[in-house]
Amino acid sequence: MTEFNSVTIIKKANIYFDGKVTSRAVIFPDGSRKTLGIMLPGEYEFGTEAEELMEIMAGELEVSLPQEEGWRTVKGGESFKVPANAKFGLKVIEVTDYCCSYFA
Amino acid sequence: MTEFNSVTIIKKANIYFDGKVTSRAVIFPDGSRKTLGIMLPGEYEFGTEAEELMEIMAGELEVSLPQEEGWRTVKGGESFKVPANAKFGLKVIEVTDYCCSYFA
Numbered sequence: 001m002t003e004f005n006s007v008t009i010i011k012k013a014n015i016y017f018d019g020k021v022t023s024r025a026v027i028f029p030d031g032s033r034k035t036l037g038i039m040l041p042g043e044y045e046f047g048t049e050a051e052e053l054m055e056i057m058a059g060e061l062e063v064s065l066p067q068e069e070g071w072r073t074v075k076g077g078e079s080f081k082v083p084a085n086a087k088f089g090l091k092v093i094e095v096t097d098y099c100c101s102y103f104a
Numbered sequence: 105m106t107e108f109n110s111v112t113i114i115k116k117a118n119i120y121f122d123g124k125v126t127s128r129a130v131i132f133p134d135g136s137r138k139t140l141g142i143m144l145p146g147e148y149e150f151g152t153e154a155e156e157l158m159e160i161m162a163g164e165l166e167v168s169l170p171q172e173e174g175w176r177t178v179k180g181g182e183s184f185k186v187p188a189n190a191k192f193g194l195k196v197i198e199v200t201d202y203c204c205s206y207f208a
Contacts, residue, residue: 002116008109009130011203012161013142019199022142024128026113038117038126038142057116095123099115 004028017044023100032102039096045089048082051103055079059096064089108132121148127204136206143200151191155207159183163200168193 008027014035015022021044023037039061054063058076065072066086074080076097082088112131118139119126125148127141143165158167160182166175170190178184180201186192 003112003114003131005112006110007113008107009111009113009140010107011140012106013140013201015142015162015199015201019142019144022126022201024140027107036113036115036117036128038119038123040123040144058119095119097117097119097126 004034017042020044032104034102035100037098037100039090039092039098041092041094043089043091045087047087048084051084052082053079053101053103054082055099055101057097057099059092059098060094061096062091062093108138121146124148136208138206139204141202141204143194143196143202145196145198148194148196149191150186150194152186152188155188156186157183157205157207158186159203159205161201161203163196163202164198165200166195166197 004026006029010025013022013024020040020042023035026034026036056074056076056078060075062071062073063080065088066083108130110133114129117126117128124144124146127139130138130140160178160180162180164179166177167184168175169192
């Protein structure tokens with residue numbers, strides 16, 4: 001799926017880490033929500049509320065997930081899941097374009 | 105208008121200047137197009153094809169426009185127009201969240 005149709009997009013961006021991580025929210029007709037975002041190289045820690053699916057559309061990063069030991073490399077075309085109410089670490093190696101889906 | 109409804113969004117981002125400038129395209133039911141983007145601090149030169157309206161939603165920059173002499177400061181809540189087939193310069197001072205409209 002290269003585009004999302006009949007959606008609502010929130011105009012204003014979410015800006016984190018001095019703009020090195022930014023995203024915009026997309027709301028679907030069924031009320032579900034995704035964010036489309038960009039991460040520049042750097043190290044970040046994030047926390048989840050809902051379970052998340054992170055699809056990496058372009059770029060390269062390493063992720064440290066609560067359900068895995070150590071760091072795993074993830075590249076464009078790959079994805080990973082993060083449980084609800086969890087912390088996870090990212091080391092972004094190359095500018096990363098992502099789509100994050102949230103599960104209730 | 106804080107959100108755009110019933111639109112198509114292209115999933116993949118446009119990435120320029122090593123990710124310091126990124127945007128995503130939004131297509132409206134009438135076929136018109138806007139981009140929502142982020143610019144990190146730095147100096148950039150852009151070129152237009154169609155006439156553009158740049159709405160600065162947050163941030164601060166200076167712009168050098170072909171129809172004006174010198175540099176003008178533009179802050180969140182302000183906007184500027186760029187003619188078709190023109191070059192313009194930007195000095196982004198603070199992380200800038202923008203919406204760009206294109207006129208046929």
